[in-house]
Amino acid sequence: MTGSIEVRGLSRTFHTTVRRPGFAGALRSLVNPERVAKHAVSDVTFDVAQGELLALLGPNGAGKSTTIKMLTGILTPTSGTARVAGVVPYEERERNARNIGAVFGQRTQLWWDLPVRESFAILRDIYEVPKAEHAARLKEFDELLELSSFWDTRVRHLSLGQRVRCDLAAALLHDPPVVFLDEPTIGMDVVVKEQVREFLRHQVAERGRTVLLTTHDMTEVERLAERVVLINHGRLVLDGALDEIRRRFGSTWQLRATLADPHTEVAGLPGVVVVRREGRQVVFGPEGPGAEALSVHQALKLVIERYELAGIAIDEADLEDVMRAAYAQAEAAL
Amino acid sequence: MNAVRIAWRVTRLNFRAQLEYRTEFLMMIAVGAIWQVSVLVFATVLLTRFTGMGGWNSSDVLLIPATRMLAHGLFVLVLGRIHALGRFIQEGVIDTYLVRPMPVHRQVQLQFFPTNAIGDLTVAAGLMVGAIARSDLDWTAGRITYLVAAVFGGMLLEAALFTVVACASLRFPAADYWGRWLEELLGTFGSYPLNVLPRAVGGLLTFGLPLAFVAYFPAAVLTGHGHDTGVPYWLAAASPLIGLLAYLAARLLWKWSLNHYTGVNG
Numbered sequence: 001m002t003g004s005i006e007v008r009g010l011s012r013t014f015h016t017t018v019r020r021p022g023f024a025g026a027l028r029s030l031v032n033p034e035r036v037a038k039h040a041v042s043d044v045t046f047d048v049a050q051g052e053l054l055a056l057l058g059p060n061g062a063g064k065s066t067t068i069k070m071l072t073g074i075l076t077p078t079s080g081t082a083r084v085a086g087v088v089p090y091e092e093r094e095r096n097a098r099n100i101g102a103v104f105g106q107r108t109q110l111w112w113d114l115p116v117r118e119s120f121a122i123l124r125d126i127y128e129v130p131k132a133e134h135a136a137r138l139k140e141f142d143e144l145l146e147l148s149s150f151w152d153t154r155v156r157h158l159s160l161g162q163r164v165r166c167d168l169a170a171a172l173l174h175d176p177p178v179v180f181l182d183e184p185t186i187g188m189d190v191v192v193k194e195q196v197r198e199f200l201r202h203q204v205a206e207r208g209r210t211v212l213l214t215t216h217d218m219t220e221v222e223r224l225a226e227r228v229v230l231i232n233h234g235r236l237v238l239d240g241a242l243d244e245i246r247r248r249f250g251s252t253w254q255l256r257a258t259l260a261d262p263h264t265e266v267a268g269l270p271g272v273v274v275v276r277r278e279g280r281q282v283v284f285g286p287e288g289p290g291a292e293a294l295s296v297h298q299a300l301k302l303v304i305e306r307y308e309l310a311g312i313a314i315d316e317a318d319l320e321d322v323m324r325a326a327y328a329q330a331e332a333a334l
Numbered sequence: 335m336n337a338v339r340i341a342w343r344v345t346r347l348n349f350r351a352q353l354e355y356r357t358e359f360l361m362m363i364a365v366g367a368i369w370q371v372s373v374l375v376f377a378t379v380l381l382t383r384f385t386g387m388g389g390w391n392s393s394d395v396l397l398i399p400a401t402r403m404l405a406h407g408l409f410v411l412v413l414g415r416i417h418a419l420g421r422f423i424q425e426g427v428i429d430t431y432l433v434r435p436m437p438v439h440r441q442v443q444l445q446f447f448p449t450n451a452i453g454d455l456t457v458a459a460g461l462m463v464g465a466i467a468r469s470d471l472d473w474t475a476g477r478i479t480y481l482v483a484a485v486f487g488g489m490l491l492e493a494a495l496f497t498v499v500a501c502a503s504l505r506f507p508a509a510d511y512w513g514r515w516l517e518e519l520l521g522t523f524g525s526y527p528l529n530v531l532p533r534a535v536g537g538l539l540t541f542g543l544p545l546a547f548v549a550y551f552p553a554a555v556l557t558g559h560g561h562d563t564g565v566p567y568w569l570a571a572a573s574p575l576i577g578l579l580a581y582l583a584a585r586l587l588w589k590w591s592l593n594h595y596t597g598v599n600g
Binding site: 014066069072073074075093094095097098099102104106107108109111112113114118122125126128154256259 | 336339340343344351352425426427428430432433434435437445446516525546593594595596597
């Protein structure tokens with residue numbers, strides 16, 4: 001069985017009632033409701049190869065979770081098709097469930113009142129995993145996620161970090177070829193986040209699992225993904241390797257300048273744009289992408305000549321800026 | 335077989351988990367029993383102040399709340415978690431059920447152990463023993479079998495009604511409030527011979543909300559009032575079967591509704 005994901009023209013439309021403002025508006029909505037179609041996901045097409053970790057990115061409400069829900073069989077698409085490890089998830093939900101693991105960072109799939117180990121044992125029975133295999137996998141996960149110090153604790157008494165580590169283990173105990181992770185590290189401290197990332201790297205590199213990850217944490221994307229899909233307003237706006245996206249949208253440099261006078265009006269310079277400004281701190285970047293861009297030394301000269309500065313530093317642009325630029329371009333294109 | 339083993343294992347573990355919170359456990363049993371206080375008051379008043387009701391003697395009337403309560407207690411124990419579906423939807427728990435290779439309905443029932451059912455069933459069993467002891471009927475094997483079938487039929491009918499509400503909750507989570515209204519209605523009117531109510535209300539509780547099939551009709555058939563219920567005798571006698579059919583129909587509706595589930599954000 002291959003662990004690939006194929007998504008073709010996937011769409012999901014919800015019909016909602018328009019909320020009119022004010023009390024009179026609410027009464028009008030009650031008597032004469034206005035129904036509108038909300039296209040949560042529109043005509044999305046992409047593939048994830050076996051053993052690949054793909055980051056599905058986008059702002060809140062972009063359609064990431066709805067896409068994942070269709071690929072996990074929770075929702076049926078309005079149109080389009082999807083195959084996960086060769087199975088159409090919304091047509092064969094239970095068969096698809098055997099092939100996938102899923103972690104929704106905000107909620108647990110463990111039994112709230114039971115010790116974690118009991119939940120693991122129940123899942124072993126549900127997925128009909130042989131006992132020896134289950135024990136070996138649990139040992140492996142314990143080595144990577146340090147579960148044994150709290151796996152006899154009831155789920156309701158676990159911290160968020162402990163709970164999500166247990167959820168990750170629970171999602172992989174039946175050895176699924178495909179794993180869906182919807183913001184798995186949300187709210188975690190940096191130490192646990194790094195432990196989880198290491199675990200995921202191991203699952204992809206050593207076990208060859210296909211992983212589809214949604215996150216708002218760009219550090220996570222940088223550390224884990226080689227390819228990203230950007231989705232906005234339900235539409236796929238970009239699909240490519242992280243390096244390529246950096247080249248296309250990322251400034252190859254950034255100048256972080258501190259203005260001597262906080263009231264100074266700041267504008268772009270020839271070949272240099274203002275990426276953002278926070279009080280006296282101004283970040284400049286190159287105007288054009290790739291080869292067309294000004295060199296950092298030319299830009300430095302221009303900025304120093306034009307503004308009176310209290311300090312300046314040269315940085316490489318971080319991924320968040322790159323993504324911001326990509327979203328901005330996508331917005332403009334819509 | 336594996337499904338039964340898993341269900342038993344989860345139920346056992348959930349029960350054990352409840353036992354570990356001793357005060358909470360005992361309190362939930364007490365809540366289950368106290369919840370039925372209105373029925374107990376009704377039974378006491380019926381036996382001490384009245385000789386009968388709607389042409390039935392007090393002992394025969396007592397069989398109605400006893401059957402209904404026992405059916406309700408079994409519903410709470412076996413299929414009652416469907417009542418909490420609105421909460422499960424709001425909390426996104428249903429989404430996690432949908433990514434497991436197990437029927438969602440079964441997972442809903444295995445979510446927690448309903449400790450309050452112990453209180454419900456204790457009161458209901460006591461009331462049933464009392465009702466049978468006071469009854470002048472000859473409890474033949476046939477009558478006992480019919481009573482058992484009626485209790486299970488009542489359980490299934492109650493489950494069918496709450497499953498229909500749950501189906502609505504899958505689409506409109508606020509429909510959960512109808513479940514509370516339904517529970518209130520079953521508790522309020524479930525203990526009376528419905529012929530004491532105005533004809534229109536009796537009709538509504540027979541053909542609108544089929545409460546009459548839970549306990550009133552079976553008790554009427556057992557006590558010889560089966561021809562005075564306002565419906566054909568065969569229909570009243572078929573109450574256990576109607577409970578079963580209603581439940582099967584509700585499960586088909588559940589399956590359809592689950593396929594059209596749009597999630598909490600939908």
